[in-house]
Amino acid sequence: xxxxxxxxxxxxxxxxxxxxxxxxxxxxxxxxxxxxxxxxxxxxxxxxxxxxxxxxxxxxxxxxxxxxxxxxxxxxxxxxxxxxxxxxxxxxxxxxxxxxxxxxxxxxxxxxxxxxxxxxxxxxxxxxxxxxxxxxxxxxxxxxxxxxxxxxxxxxxxxxxxxxxxxxxxxxxxxxxxxxxxxxx
Amino acid sequence: xxxxxxxxxxxxxxxxxxxxxxxxxxxxxxxxxxxxxxxxxxxxxxxxxxxxxxxxxxxxxxxxxxxxxxxxxxxxxxxxxxxxxxxxxxxxxxxxxxxxxxxxxxxxxxxxxxxxxxxxxxxxxxxxxxxxxxxxxxxxxxxxxxxxxxxxxxxxxxxxxxxxxxxxxxxxxxxxxxxxxxxxxxxxxxxxxxxxxxxxxxxxxxxxxxxxxxxxxxxxxxxxxxxxxxxxxxxxxxxxxxxxxxxxxxxxxxxxxxxxxxxxxxxxxxxxxxxxxxxxxxxxxxxxxxxxxxx
Numbered sequence: 001x002x003x004x005x006x007x008x009x010x011x012x013x014x015x016x017x018x019x020x021x022x023x024x025x026x027x028x029x030x031x032x033x034x035x036x037x038x039x040x041x042x043x044x045x046x047x048x049x050x051x052x053x054x055x056x057x058x059x060x061x062x063x064x065x066x067x068x069x070x071x072x073x074x075x076x077x078x079x080x081x082x083x084x085x086x087x088x089x090x091x092x093x094x095x096x097x098x099x100x101x102x103x104x105x106x107x108x109x110x111x112x113x114x115x116x117x118x119x120x121x122x123x124x125x126x127x128x129x130x131x132x133x134x135x136x137x138x139x140x141x142x143x144x145x146x147x148x149x150x151x152x153x154x155x156x157x158x159x160x161x162x163x164x165x166x167x168x169x170x171x172x173x174x175x176x177x178x179x180x181x182x183x184x185x
Numbered sequence: 186x187x188x189x190x191x192x193x194x195x196x197x198x199x200x201x202x203x204x205x206x207x208x209x210x211x212x213x214x215x216x217x218x219x220x221x222x223x224x225x226x227x228x229x230x231x232x233x234x235x236x237x238x239x240x241x242x243x244x245x246x247x248x249x250x251x252x253x254x255x256x257x258x259x260x261x262x263x264x265x266x267x268x269x270x271x272x273x274x275x276x277x278x279x280x281x282x283x284x285x286x287x288x289x290x291x292x293x294x295x296x297x298x299x300x301x302x303x304x305x306x307x308x309x310x311x312x313x314x315x316x317x318x319x320x321x322x323x324x325x326x327x328x329x330x331x332x333x334x335x336x337x338x339x340x341x342x343x344x345x346x347x348x349x350x351x352x353x354x355x356x357x358x359x360x361x362x363x364x365x366x367x368x369x370x371x372x373x374x375x376x377x378x379x380x381x382x383x384x385x386x387x388x389x390x391x392x393x394x395x396x397x398x399x400x401x402x403x404x405x406x407x408x409x410x411x412x413x414x415x416x417x418x419x420x421x422x423x424x425x426x427x428x429x430x431x432x433x434x435x436x437x438x439x440x441x442x443x444x445x446x447x448x449x450x451x452x453x454x455x456x457x458x459x460x461x462x463x464x465x466x467x468x469x470x471x472x473x474x475x476x477x478x479x480x
Binding site: 025027028031032035036077079111112115116117119121123124140141144145148149152153154155156162 | 222226227228229231234235237238239241242254256261303304305306334335336337340341342343344365366460462
């Protein structure tokens, strides 16, 4: 309680309100979000599409749309999807790829994000199936290592989705506005 | 594995074997943890993936340092800093006597590390004294992160099968899947008790059922006012994990480890359990040097 943080006058202290809700982790919320902010610089993503002769903006957006479908059919958390997209962007920032492996990168990214965050991650076979067996097990597993090496085995990547939820809760944004904001994200 | 010369097998981790080894160039002694990757497997096991990622993220003097991750065809090798002994060996060498100042120092280091991880969105879920290691300068290090995970806000449901049984808090023991940083604090209390008594384990049980039973019997002894539904077979239906605010007093059973602080860590209701943050400012540490507080 004596962490020395102050809330501007006239603003209600959201963490104070949720003090007794153990699942809001109010005691650590402020620090955790500060920590996320500090970590943002570790994961720079630039306009890598300019360096990818074989991949275009629209291909990335088709890939992400497909990943949203995967998220729905596997019933994954939103954080898993956002983490997977981050993983792709980080990988493509550092590696030039050809379009035929784009979907492999995408599904492997979901595969990794699931292992990190989901309670019961789907199996390799599930991922091969959703790619219509375009890739084999060996390719997926070696892509997993490639991606992990590229991003330095660090998956503590700050996610826009977490910030949005935090802002919405603190600002008591109504469900409609939040849904709109989610859509924009 | 040319870079390292294997010296001896140290043990088995959550996954894979651990070896003591020497860096051929620098002569540095390290611990190598090997994760096998089979072609017909699921790639990197998720426990290994989480351990690697979280250790890459968390650098603290009370958390064992992950120097490097080596990948070769069929395995991943994690290169850790080497610690001379684990807490269990250390206890065995003490013949049942422990200096209270050492206990205090250990507990400070533990609280320090827990508060550090909790501020960085990580819960350990694996607090037991055999996974704590010591180096020659008396620094206590958590050496096993195989069950740790990052948590989000608000917390979601995670696995209930976490934390070695004897250190599992009652809410989780009775099946709660929704828990937060308080899960580590219960275990911290159990370890504190272990430290004070030099190895007396509080809640032993060979299986989840037995663990629940031991705990229920214990609780009924202490708080006969808890009332109806006592006894074997009934404990599963009690909703004690969310409503009960029973303070456990160990005085009758464990006179050696009677301590106010335990009562604040070993509280059934996770919401009322003391946090690592509060633990650091507890009067128990009042006479410690300020340098230790910030360490």
